[in-house]
Each structure stands twice: as C-alpha cells, then as structure tokens.
Amino acid sequence: MSSVPVAVVTGSNKGIGFAIVRALCKQFPGDVYLTARDPGRGQEAVAKLQEEGLRALFHQLDIDDLQSIRALRDFLKEKYGGLNVLVNNAGIAFKEVHDTTPFAVQAEVTLKTNFFGTRNVCTELLPLVKPYGKVVNVSSMVSSSALGGCSRELQQKFRSDTITEDELVELMTKFVEDTKKSVHEKEGWPNTAYGVSKIGVTVLSRIQARVLNENRKGDHILLNACCPGWVRTDMAGPKATKSPDEGAETPVYLALLPSDADGPHGQFLSNKTVRTW
Numbered sequence: 013m014s015s016v017p018v019a020v021v022t023g024s025n026k027g028i029g030f031a032i033v034r035a036l037c038k039q040f041p042g043d044v045y046l047t048a049r050d051p052g053r054g055q056e057a058v059a060k061l062q063e064e065g066l067r068a069l070f071h072q073l074d075i076d077d078l079q080s081i082r083a084l085r086d087f088l089k090e091k092y093g094g095l096n097v098l099v100n101n102a103g104i105a106f107k108e109v110h111d112t113t114p115f116a117v118q119a120e121v122t123l124k125t126n127f128f129g130t131r132n133v134c135t136e137l138l139p140l141v142k143p144y145g146k147v148v149n150v151s152s153m154v155s156s157s158a159l160g161g162c163s164r165e166l167q168q169k170f171r172s173d174t175i176t177e178d179e180l181v182e183l184m185t186k187f188v189e190d191t192k193k194s195v196h197e198k199e200g201w202p203n204t205a206y207g208v209s210k211i212g213v214t215v216l217s218r219i220q221a222r223v224l225n226e227n228r229k230g231d232h233i234l235l236n237a238c239c240p241g242w243v244r245t246d247m248a249g250p251k252a253t254k255s256p257d258e259g260a261e262t263p264v265y266l267a268l269l270p271s272d273a274d275g276p277h278g279q280f281l282s283n284k285t286v287r288t289w
Contacts, residue, residue: 013090013091013092013093014043014091014092014093016042016043016092017040017041017042017043017096017097018042018043018044018045018088018091018092018094018095018096018097019036019040019042019043019044019045019095019096019097019098019099019267020045020047020071020084020088020095020097020098020099020137021033021036021044021045021046021047021099021101022047022073022075022098022099022100022101022102022130022133023047023048023073023075023101023102023103024046024047024048024057024099024101024102025046025047025048025050025053025054025056025057026053026057027256028101028150028240028256028259028260028263029046029099029101029102030046030057030256031255031256031257031259031260032099032101032260032263032264032267033046033057033061033068034061034064034066034257034260035257035260035261035264036097036264036267036268037061037066037067037068038066039264039268040097040267040268042096043069043092044067044068044069045068045069045070045071046058046061046068046069046070046071047070047071047072047073047084047102048070048072048073049072049073049074049080051070051072054070054071054072055070057070058070071084071087072084073102075102075125075129075130075132075133076124076125076129078132081132081133081136081137082136084136084137085136085137085140088137088140089140093142094140094141094142094145095137095140095141095142095145096141096142096144096145096146097145097146097147097148097267097268098133098137098138098141098145098146098147098148099147099148099150099263099267100130100133100134100147100148100149100150100213101150101263102125102129102130102133103125103126103130103150103209104121104122104125104126105122105206106118106121106122106205106206115191115203115205116188116191116192116194118205119187119188119191119192119196119205119208120188120191120192122205122206122209123184123187123188123205123208123209123212125209126206126209126210126212126213127184127209127212127213127216128184130149130213130216131177131181131212131216134147134149134216134220138220138224141231141233142231143230143231143232143233144231144232144233144271145231145233145234146233146234146235146266146267146268146269147220147233147234147235147236148235148236148237148238148263148266148267149213149214149216149217149220149235149236149237149238150213150237150238150239150240150263151210151213151214151217151237151238151239151280152206152207152210152213152239152240153239153241153282153287154204154206154207154210154239155207155210155211155213155214155237155239155280156214156280156287156289157207158202158204158207158208158210158211159171159211159289161201161202161203161204161207162200162201162202162211163199163200163201165200166183166200166201169183170183170211170215171289173218173222175215175218175219176219177216177219177220177223180212180215180216180219183212184208184209184212186199187201187208191205213237214237214280214289216237217235217236217237217278217280218237218278218280218289220235220278221235221236221277221278221279222278224277225277225278232271232274234266234269234273234275234276234277235277235278236266236276236277236278236279236280236281237279237280237281238262238263238266238280238281238282239262239280239281239282239287240254240259240260240261240262240263240282241253241254241258241259241262241282241283244256261283261284262281262282262283262284265284266281
C-alpha cells in the first residue's frame, strides 16, 4: 500500500475541474487523480497536463453510476488505504433561459447529478478521508440567490443547524416531484433547477461538517462548500468574468489548507471568504 498522499477531483477533464487538477499537480505533495466519465477524454486531459510538465493520474468516475463510484472507492482503499483530498466538482447545468427541455426534466436530471450524485460520492468516499484531510464541495453563489427565492418556510429549513441528511434528501426529492406536478412555485420553490441543486450541495456540506464534528472530532478533517465564481467554461459560456484557473483558486485554497488550520469548516466560501448562509 502506498503511503503517498492522494487527491481526487471529480469531473475534471475540462473546465474548472481541470484547472483544479492543474493547480494541485503544482502544489499538492502527492498523487493527483483526474477523473472523468469518458476514459478517452480523461486520458487526453492527463496527456495535456503532461505536455505542461505536470503529472496527473487518471481514474474513471461517473458520479451518476454507483458502481463507478464504488470502483474508485475500492481502488483508493487498496492502493492508498484512504484519501487525503476530495474535491467534488462534477456537475451539470442546462442553459435554463434558452433550453426548451421541460422544466421537470431539467429538475430531475440536474438534481440527479449535482445533488444525488455528489451525495453518493460523499457517502462512499468520506469514510476513507484520512485525519487532516480536506473535502471541498463545489457549489455556487446561485445557491444563495436561489435560497432567497424560496418561501420563508423553506429558507428556515435550509438554514437550520439541525437539519439532517435524510430531511435534506426528502426536500430535494420533493422539489423534483413538485416540478412534475407543476406546483413547485406554489410550494415555495424558486424557478431554477440548478439553483436548487446547489442549495442541496451547500446544505449537505453544512450537515457533513457537523457529522464529522460529532463522529471524528479528533481527525481534524475540514469540509467546506465554495463558489468558484462566474467562470468561462462550456457550462457558463464565453462571457463569464473569470478564467478556469481563477475559478480554481478558492477550491484549491480549501483543498490545501494547512494541517494546523482549525477552519474554515462547514462554511460556504467565495473568493476565499466565508459568506453568510
């Protein structure tokens, strides 16, 4: 078993994920795994970094596929005995204003990956995170604006310091069901599937940090959610204000917090700054 520290970035063959891998290759003292659904695209991305003189390793990962997540889990367990840094970056977005896909379909597909897929990765990989490990869930400032678009009742639930993961899953499931019945606005939801999916990621991060405090206090694991900003990627388009490397700055900052840092933990950050939720 290798004693080399190991970092994994989900959805990292392009965009912000790729930029995060690039930065970690330069700064993280161990093996960095670039993951992608499509092995061909993943290997291509690794080769691109190699041309820059950087060494990333590849492992297939489709966060929509539990078998794929478990294969990565077993590999990390066997080869490294765990994991030091996990960056949950994989996500999707419809062009909500211009996309003609029915909203209920957008809701189901977006939440399947951004919330439920990310949660499945956490369920399988968080137990592997070693003491002093770092977990970064890439969310979005859109989660804040979407929260503002929720009914007071929903806002209270999503801001609660005692909400459980099961309760959060129930709420995310309800959103999808409400869109299918075309009652989501009546039920107090905002009109953004991406925004709701990222509320899920931000709140999930708060819950996970709390559970780590309860169950693994002495392990000094720091887990946070963050917004990379508006970044020029396939997802956000060419008009966005930040380059992918700039978008990677906050996730990388959180992934590389020093081992003696006791925070941030359970927070939501953008531009390396804790934001109120």
